[in-house]
Amino acid sequence: MAQPQTMDQAAAPEAGAQQATDMTLSVFRGDATAGEEREYRVPVGPGMVVLDAVHWLQANVDSTIACRWNCKAARCGSCSADINGHPGLMCKTRLDDFVGQVVHVRPMRTFPIIKDLVTDVSWNYKVAKQIQPFTPAQPAPFVMYQRDVDRGQEFRRCIECFLCQNVCHVLREHSGMDRYFGPRFMIKIAELEMHPMDTADRVDLLAGGGGLGFCNITKCCQEVCPEHIHITDNAIIPLKERTADRYWDPIRRLFRRRRTG
Amino acid sequence: METGMDSIERFEYDVLVLGAGGAGLRAAIGAAQDGVRVAVICKSLLGKAHTVMAEGGVAAAMGNVDPADGWQTHFYDTMRSGHFINNYRTAEIFAKEAPDRVFELESWGALFDRTPEGKIMQRPFGAHTFRRLCHVGDRTGLELIRTLQYKGIHCGIDIFQEVTTTRLLKDGERVAGAIGYERESGRFLLWRAKAVVLATGGWGKVYKVTSNSWESTGDGAAIAYRADAELQDMEMVQFHPTGMVWPPGVRGILVTEGVRGEGGILVNAEGRRFMQDYDPKRMELSSRDVVARSIHKEVQAGRGTPHGGAWLDITHRGAEFIRRKLPNMYDQFLHLADIDITKTKFEVAPTIHYTMGGVRADPETCATNVPGLFAAGEVACGLHGANRLGGNSLSDLLVFGRRAGEAAREYAMGLTVLPGVDDGEVRLEQERVLRPFAVEAGENPYQLHAELQQVMGEHAGIARDGASLQAGLDKIMALQERAGRIGVSGSRMYNPGWHTALDVGNMLLLCEAIFRGALAREESRGAQWRTDHPDELEDFGRINFVEYRDGDTMRLKTYPVSPMPPELAALFASDVAPGLATAPAVGPAAGGRE
């Protein structure tokens, strides 16, 4: 940044970016019934993100372009879209990643389109309701140690951008919404299941309506997560192991019966 | 009732909560008991409210790391940094109840950072005597809202997402419900309700350089004002000392106070740690008004950084520590500004952060002067006075969200019938909301928004003076004229131009209130710095300015600040915070203080 001593002047082609250059943004315009991409020229300044470009269009070219956003700081998870075929947050995707290319901005593919870049993500909120909430063993304040909350804290970083739900091929390509809760809710369940104070049991839900078996651990959710949550490695696979304990491991079952019986 | 104009879908509830930030959700949870029917209405999706952006922590005097801390000290800090125009009773209730509200979050599944003894960890923050902010890295607001959200969806509350309320309906003096439209379709909705809780947050979007999300357009305060509620302390607008500066697209995005709480230091262009010239005792962790002003003065004196700010440096804490304690900051700078904060210092400058003013609310019940209307959270006024302490907002949401929700429930249970709704009023409101579509070649709403932000930045910034404020007020009045001619195109389906048109109307109203308050308060106090009246004057310390509606004009009046009872006043007898004399040596030194 503005630290001349660390900057290699010669290697700073971006210095010229002080003056705006133009880029082409191709934005999906349309609604549930029909639509197509439309091209716009946008002046690009240093550090601009895709969301800035959409805002510029709204203010200067067409105030009816619909897009969802709140924080413009990658905190709220509202501005998810498919950008050049890759699911990402518009407020975190820099335009200078695409210099010399047309930037295609489309709504998330997995969810029904409402208008332009806005999709109907209400399904996610319905799924959330089906998960039994945190059920503590005793009243707070709890004595809990950092090592015991570490795992849960990783999952609670989730900003509910639903990019993982968008990219998960079970939902995206196989319309698995009636069978699988999707990665976002696998980490939700993992967080609750690994909570040291929780007494509820969601393993049967996982094996049944939650549809954990439909995930084939191909890790795309983990690849797109803007919060860098290890969705597959730290949540889904451990949950698969927990269901295997109950449904696929006769030896463990025997052990458990002996211990409880 | 369906008189041609436009169809409207109707609902009936006991308690209607406007807003799904921390305050709104906590209120809804508090209201949804004993079979009381509750609805929450929010402009964006559930869990996306502005609260999600809060970073540093939630202040509650649990004394987990500094056992000498207690409600008295928290009360003391809050009153002092509010420069004593806060409502003492509000602050007292707040300081006493905050710890329980945080524990409650834990019992609903929140996972705060822990101390080695397994308790909730607390970090130091500006102008807090002790380490007091319960936190989760630098994403405390997210933790708070997610916890309340998942608690809320299992409490039988109906949630209307992406619905904007535009007006409160009244039956005589009392509140009768609200009207709004679905952003997705533009369809009108009407809720009849016995009680309404206002929790719509602040209006930081009236400034250009702001840390606030788009929702902070002050709809709630404007709606309440139009329904005859009183707005108080509107001149008090908090500048957070550290916002991002460069590149232009990120200007204003918050750099959490946690950076300074964890040991970050501020230096000017000459490399001097300038806070020693302004507040040698508390240094970087002085109160926000002081730090923001200091940076402003450095820049004015020509000692600013290349883009007009100060350097903030945390590199001495080591990469590993920074990445663990401030992961979002690290990521934010790396991604948006190409800066690795573990390796270099970075530029910061003041940014609009919080609006202390708002709807005047009762300390015990959060009731406003309009029967049936309650207010909590950033939209309410009373707790923070002339300057909010960092971390006090999140606990404010919890403490008074709950109180507002429960009071609204009790109020609603005391009413046997739903107040009536006047269809003529509904029709007028629909007309008002749809007017921009009828204007041909009207004003561009985005243009007006940009201009009003320009005016606020120029005339109602950190440093204010009478002449400039008056000029600003005149400009705002002119913009209000033009706002009547805003025109938009397209359909009512998810139309951002139209949404902005309505927001601009609300914002202009609040801008006017800010100017009127700032003009009337001819002194410097907390966030209000009048260069033509640089001193804090005792007389002004005894009053709050209140704006209220009189037909179509805004009027100003004053209320006396209620004096503290002797036992609370006694806390301020000496210059030492309660508990500090007895505090062990490990005290707040961790933050590089005292």
Place this chain on the structure above:
Amino acid sequence: MATPATVPAPQRAPKGWKLPWWVEPTATVVALGSFGLYSIWEVFFHTTGRFGNYLSPFFSPDVTAWGIHVIPAVWVVWVPLLFRASCYYYRKEYYRGFFADPAACARPERSRVYRGETRFPLSLNNLHRFMLYLAIVVILFLWDDTVRAFIFPNGFGVGLGSLIMLGNVILLSYYTFSCHAFRHLVGGGLDCFTCRARAVTRYGLWSRVSAWNSHHGQWAWISMFGVWATDVYIRLLISGVLHDPRLI
């Protein structure tokens, strides 16, 4: 405000060169495919993997010593084969590479009934832990072989082959003990790491395995090529093409 004219704009860290989407699945198919073909040739067309005190991992444990001489490798190789076939990492790779399910993220797929791992035979992958138990037994044999690889007829010695076998067994150990099922077994299944005395030790183990586990994919590939290289080396020794240099 000061003018920014003297300050260069923020430097954009160059974005990693992005490969076309098909490169990764194709590479997987080529690598796994050729290893598979090689294995078939090795297993079905050879009767021994022994060269002096060296033993190829394809033939360990050495069942010929127990009197079994019919395609000896077959008796052995199914364990590592099924271990790897049910490994969470390889599952990802072959679902992507061979089944195109999905070939790469956000790529369209052919439409057909998708059952994930809910039905036979893919649901058998849930038995991965049992393959782990067997694989641990095999690892023990391999360590035994490795020790023997340093004992020549004239006593302790080090040949290039001994070192290759040592490297191989180390890689295989990393791979085996970074297994997700192992991670679950040692502590991942617990909800609380401090609530019981023994849980504290298990936390230590779990953290260690977790650290290895975050590179499980790398271990999977490197150890596979390690096995391959070891076997090729010993096969070349047996066929006399190479001569094993003695280092000590």
